[in-house]
Amino acid sequence: MTQLDPILPEYEESLVEERIVRASPARVFETFENLKISDMRLAKFLAGVRNLGRPVDTSDESSLLGEDARRFGWVTLLRDPGRQWIVGLVGRVWRRDFGVAKLEERDAFLRFQEPGYAKIVVSYRFDAIPEGTRIVSETRVHCTDEHAARRFRWYWRVIRLGASLSVRSGLRATQRRAEAA
Numbered sequence: 001m002t003q004l005d006p007i008l009p010e011y012e013e014s015l016v017e018e019r020i021v022r023a024s025p026a027r028v029f030e031t032f033e034n035l036k037i038s039d040m041r042l043a044k045f046l047a048g049v050r051n052l053g054r055p056v057d058t059s060d061e062s063s064l065l066g067e068d069a070r071r072f073g074w075v076t077l078l079r080d081p082g083r084q085w086i087v088g089l090v091g092r093v094w095r096r097d098f099g100v101a102k103l104e105e106r107d108a109f110l111r112f113q114e115p116g117y118a119k120i121v122v123s124y125r126f127d128a129i130p131e132g133t134r135i136v137s138e139t140r141v142h143c144t145d146e147h148a149a150r151r152f153r154w155y156w157r158v159i160r161l162g163a164s165l166s167v168r169s170g171l172r173a174t175q176r177r178a179e180a181a
Helices: 025-033 041-050 065-072 106-111 146-180
Strands: 013-021 075-080 084-091 118-129 132-143
Touching: 013 146, 025 084, 025 118, 025 132, 025 146, 075 106, 084 106, 132 146
Parallel strands: none
Antiparallel strands: 013 132, 075 084, 084 118, 118 132
């Protein structure tokens, strides 16, 4: 059982990526928390592709990725510095505008059951290992009804590789910055 299980125990889709970083979990967590979109060129490019050529808002590339995520609609579900960070989003992500349901807190995310949405959780775990830290990113998706599940399955087939590459881009950026410190 992981800390994700009480948050989203049932899910239809998942994605797991990991990376070894030669730095302490505390350092890697701090580095991850201070990532900027400008640190993740591939993820920025893929976001542009996902947006069908519409420009990605990069008006402030110095803003932290976590701040951008909160403005977009991601909710912090668990933050345990040096160990784990879990965020969640509810939306109709297959739509061009993502159809985000703006939720303000963890409890609202946990209670949300309105039909037609996908509930997405992303966990970043920072495990101490002899070489330093293993960052494990796990994404889980649960749809609130069958109609949303059908829409999401189609969407996931199209974007899964890009989602994986975006996560890897963030993990690589974290590795690069943490090991350089």
